[in-house]
Amino acid sequence: MSYAYLFKYIIIGDTGVGKSCLLLQFTDKRFQPVHDLTIGVEFGARMITIEGKQIKLQIWDTAGQEAFRSITRSYYRGAAGALLVYDITRRETFNHLTTWLDDARQHSNSNMVIMLIGNKSDLESRREVKKEEGEAFAREHGLVFMETSAKTAANVEEAFINTAKEIFEKIQEGVFDINNEANGIKIGPQHSPTNPSLPGAGGQGGSQGGGCC
Amino acid sequence: MGVSKLMDLLLESREVIRNDAKIYLLLESLLLIQLTKSNANIQKIVAFENAFDRLFDVIAQEGYTDGGIVVEDCLLIMLNLLKNNTSNINFFNEGSYIQKLAPMFILPKNIEDIGWSPQKVSNFHCVLQVIRTLVAPSNPIQIITACQKMMRNANLLEAVTNILMALGVPVPADILSETMNTVAEMIRGNLTNQEYFANVMAPSDPPQPAIVVLLNSMNEISQAQVVQTLLPTSGGSMGLTTGQLLCSGLFSSDSLSIWFSAVALSHTLIENPAQKEQLLRVFIATNVGVQPVSLLHQCATYFQQTSKLQAKLGILMLLSMWLSYCPPAVQVFLNVPGAMAFLTAQTSANEYDNNEELLQGLCAFIMGLCVVFNDNTVQNYNKENLSQLIEKRVGVETYLGKLGEISRHEVYSKAAKQPQVRVKHETTSKLLLEYEFCKLFKVLENVIINALGVQRELSNGNMTELSLSEHENALLLQYKDVIRDQDRRLSDIQRQLELMGHEKQHLSNQLEELQQTNLQLQDQNTLLKAQLSTGATIVNNLPTTPNKNEPIEQEYNEQNDLADKLKCLEMESREKQSEIDSLKKEQDDLLELLLTEQELKLNTFKNRLIELGETIEDDPESDNISIGSDN
Numbered sequence: 001m002s003y004a005y006l007f008k009y010i011i012i013g014d015t016g017v018g019k020s021c022l023l024l025q026f027t028d029k030r031f032q033p034v035h036d037l038t039i040g041v042e043f044g045a046r047m048i049t050i051e052g053k054q055i056k057l058q059i060w061d062t063a064g065q066e067a068f069r070s071i072t073r074s075y076y077r078g079a080a081g082a083l084l085v086y087d088i089t090r091r092e093t094f095n096h097l098t099t100w101l102d103d104a105r106q107h108s109n110s111n112m113v114i115m116l117i118g119n120k121s122d123l124e125s126r127r128e129v130k131k132e133e134g135e136a137f138a139r140e141h142g143l144v145f146m147e148t149s150a151k152t153a154a155n156v157e158e159a160f161i162n163t164a165k166e167i168f169e170k171i172q173e174g175v176f177d178i179n180n181e182a183n184g185i186k187i188g189p190q191h192s193p194t195n196p197s198l199p200g201a202g203g204q205g206g207s208q209g210g211g212c213c
Numbered sequence: 214m215g216v217s218k219l220m221d222l223l224l225e226s227r228e229v230i231r232n233d234a235k236i237y238l239l240l241e242s243l244l245l246i247q248l249t250k251s252n253a254n255i256q257k258i259v260a261f262e263n264a265f266d267r268l269f270d271v272i273a274q275e276g277y278t279d280g281g282i283v284v285e286d287c288l289l290i291m292l293n294l295l296k297n298n299t300s301n302i303n304f305f306n307e308g309s310y311i312q313k314l315a316p317m318f319i320l321p322k323n324i325e326d327i328g329w330s331p332q333k334v335s336n337f338h339c340v341l342q343v344i345r346t347l348v349a350p351s352n353p354i355q356i357i358t359a360c361q362k363m364m365r366n367a368n369l370l371e372a373v374t375n376i377l378m379a380l381g382v383p384v385p386a387d388i389l390s391e392t393m394n395t396v397a398e399m400i401r402g403n404l405t406n407q408e409y410f411a412n413v414m415a416p417s418d419p420p421q422p423a424i425v426v427l428l429n430s431m432n433e434i435s436q437a438q439v440v441q442t443l444l445p446t447s448g449g450s451m452g453l454t455t456g457q458l459l460c461s462g463l464f465s466s467d468s469l470s471i472w473f474s475a476v477a478l479s480h481t482l483i484e485n486p487a488q489k490e491q492l493l494r495v496f497i498a499t500n501v502g503v504q505p506v507s508l509l510h511q512c513a514t515y516f517q518q519t520s521k522l523q524a525k526l527g528i529l530m531l532l533s534m535w536l537s538y539c540p541p542a543v544q545v546f547l548n549v550p551g552a553m554a555f556l557t558a559q560t561s562a563n564e565y566d567n568n569e570e571l572l573q574g575l576c577a578f579i580m581g582l583c584v585v586f587n588d589n590t591v592q593n594y595n596k597e598n599l600s601q602l603i604e605k606r607v608g609v610e611t612y613l614g615k616l617g618e619i620s621r622h623e624v625y626s627k628a629a630k631q632p633q634v635r636v637k638h639e640t641t642s643k644l645l646l647e648y649e650f651c652k653l654f655k656v657l658e659n660v661i662i663n664a665l666g667v668q669r670e671l672s673n674g675n676m677t678e679l680s681l682s683e684h685e686n687a688l689l690l691q692y693k694d695v696i697r698d699q700d701r702r703l704s705d706i707q708r709q710l711e712l713m714g715h716e717k718q719h720l721s722n723q724l725e726e727l728q729q730t731n732l733q734l735q736d737q738n739t740l741l742k743a744q745l746s747t748g749a750t751i752v753n754n755l756p757t758t759p760n761k762n763e764p765i766e767q768e769y770n771e772q773n774d775l776a777d778k779l780k781c782l783e784m785e786s787r788e789k790q791s792e793i794d795s796l797k798k799e800q801d802d803l804l805e806l807l808l809t810e811q812e813l814k815l816n817t818f819k820n821r822l823i824e825l826g827e828t829i830e831d832d833p834e835s836d837n838i839s840i841g842s843d844n
């Protein structure tokens with residue numbers, strides 16, 4: 001229940017590339033075969049462990065449809081990590097990456113960790129974008145890269161966890177200002193030196209207060 | 214982007230303005246309240262921008278519920294952000310904000326002296342609304358469950374329950390009733406939370422009877438538990454139980470208590486026929502020395518006596534729930550003196566005061582239930598008699614009109630839409646109908662109308678049991694027996710069928726197994742055969758075989774030789790045969806020659822003899838000679 005750190009993520013990319021499926025696979029270990037178009041933004045969360053530390057991931061899955069772009073932009077600024085997703089079976093989703101990246105870089109804080117994801121790796125027979133192309137794009141723009149399948153769950157955990165590792169490293173290098181919550185990072189209750197809002201939650205059952213017999 | 218900027222403003226300006234001009238903060242929050250009211254996307258962005266942290270910070274700095282209107286504003290924004298926004302509720306729960314609600318319920322030690330300021334009451338109401346929004350029955354079930362669990366683990370359930378149990382501390386009545394509703398929703402459908410609550414609840418003195426609203430939240434097990442507490446026990450007094458608490462509420466002097474108690478008790482019966490029959494076993498002593506009467510009897514007597522509309526409606530709703538689908542309850546009810554007469558009078562009345570049309574409608578409804586769920590065990594009020602009563606005394610038109618009053622009433626349409634009982638202090642007298650009753654009514658109204666129609670047709674066709682002659686009646690009874698018998702046999706046969714079905718299943722399973730084994734054996738067989746044939750080839754190819762074959766070959770050769778010899782011999786024999794043949798022929802020829810020569814000689818000698826005068830007897834064998842000699 002309590003965590004050492006809390007990271008905020010966003011998932012971005014063209015419509016239909018599998019953003020919601022990736023989130024669902026990560027939080028619920030399920031796959032959703034029909035395209036349930038995301039309207040605006042949906043929220044999901046999960047706890048992970050990195051180097052023995054509990055880390056809470058709060059993830060905002062955004063809508064890929066052009067019409068929601070302005071809403072999506074409101075989420076860049078407060079995020080510590082972003083998964084930028086394309087679909088390896090649709091080249092145009094790969095071609096749009098630069099637009100997404102420009103948008104993200106423009107609206108986010110400069111330390112935001114971006115993980116490039118080529119999704120639907122299970123559809124090898126319909127592949128239109130080579131793995132090497134993804135790797136090259138990532139190298140060129142300083143991103144981390146992975147191919148995933150939200151359907152078979154291949155690399156899904158890794159994608160979310162490696163992004164967290166990256167952020168965690170940046171924190172330890174002192175790159176992130178963890179006291180500025182606008183960076184999308186929070187320190188857990190038991191780690192923060194002063195936490196004014198905790199009189200009830202800390203001690204188990206020690207907070208009955210007045211009134212009881 | 215506008216929203217984010219606004220959030221910045223709220224965030225940054227807080228420090229600056231805290232001391233000088235709270236008015237800015239007020240203005241901002243007013244703006245935010247408006248903004249967050251209806252747009253789900255704005256609500257989500259605001260939440261993403263750490264709004265809950267900001268709001269809780271402000272609330273804490275302002276002194277929680279003891280704070281001023283700023284606290285109320287913050288809570289209102291929170292409420293807006295959460296209302297009907299599953300994503301944000303999920304975020305609120307996942308973000309550990311539920312923990313931050315608990316301190317809101319700590320009452321100051323000196324609350325008795327300072328009392329509840331109107332602002333404190335408002336703040337408190339808002340916090341309760343925030344909690345109710347998180348666990349509102351309209352939310353997805355997994356969200357409700359997750360929030361409920363968190364509320365228990367974060368000691369929020371405990372904190373809120375403590376307000377209920379705050380004996381001796383004055384708590385305004387409307388706060389108290391809203392707190393009850395809140396607790397009810399915190400434990401609704403959640404066994405663990407209910408268990409927690411069941412253990413807490415043991416006030417020495419029955420506090421406010423309205424506490425029974427909490428039964429709204431109970432499931433089947435709790436339903437049984439409540440009824441259980443009312444049943445006669447062998448042991449002596451067991452102290453105060455939930456059920457007794459309910460009963461004391463049911464027959465108290467306070468209309469509202471009666472209404473709530475009746476509704477609560479009716480909730481223990483929802484779709485639970487077993488409980489309806491169990492509850493029939495409950496008897497209560499109304500006065501010392503007076504024979505105890507059944508709870509149902511007492512209810513049926515009570516609504517005839519009381520003049521309080523709210524109380525009457527409550528009891529009638531309880532009776533509706535109880536009588537529906539429960540013929541034994543109908544039987545008890547029909548035996549209560551005056552009950553039917555009262556219902557008939559109410560239903561046939563053609564004038565009423567304010568809201569009394571509801572009362573009359575409910576009376577009509579209960580009459581209808583008595584027809585539908587009647588097992589004809591009460592002679593005077595069997596199905597036929599009752600429908601005659603409705604037709605002749607009340608009149609079908611009037612009856613249907615009265616029945617229809619219920620669903621036409623605005624109180625009905627309101628209650629039918631609201632599973633949550635929402636009460637404010639000043640409006641408690643408006644509590645008349647209740648959600649579960651409306652549900653029941655909706656289902657059964659048509660059933661009643663149909664049943665009455667059927668009965669009417671039956672009597673028009675002179676087909677009722679009453680109109681039959683004694684003989685016919687006997688016949689009818691006979692037929693009924695036959696049918697019952699057949700029914701029993703049918704169920705027997707069905708059971709057998711089921712049994713056989715199982716057996717068949719078993720057998721076909723076995724068959725399948727056997728087939729499987731068979732297949733395996735066949736496979737093994739094939740395999741063995743294959744092995745055998747490869748084995749044979751291998752054996753043939755072994756070097757020992759030529760030795761074995763030698764004698765056969767020899768024989769064969771010998772045979773061949775023999776056959777050749779045989780052929781030679783056959784040839785030889787054939788040659789010899791032809792030689793023999795030709796020799797035989799020569800012999801024959803020679804023989805003939807000799808014979809001919811001899812005959813010639815013989816003839817010569819004959820002739821000589823004749824010449825010599827010798828008589829020669831004709832020898833038959835020498836014919837030609839004799840002929841010749843005759844001439």
Ligand SMILES: Nc1nc2c(ncn2[C@@H]2O[C@H](COP(=O)(O)OP(=O)(O)OP(=O)(O)O)[C@@H](O)[C@H]2O)c(=O)[nH]1
Nearest residue numbers: 015016017018019020021033035038064120150151
């Ligand atoms: N075979 C396969 N199909 C996938 C995979 N991921 C997603 N899909 C399918 O792709 C379609 C779109 O997936 P979503 O996750 O709804 O797409 P999205 O990116 O959230 O789309 P928007 O919400 O419109 O932005 C669905 O039919 C998914 O079943 C994958 O890894 N493999």
Ligand SMILES: [Mg+2]
Nearest residue numbers: 019020037038
């Ligand atoms: Mg989506």
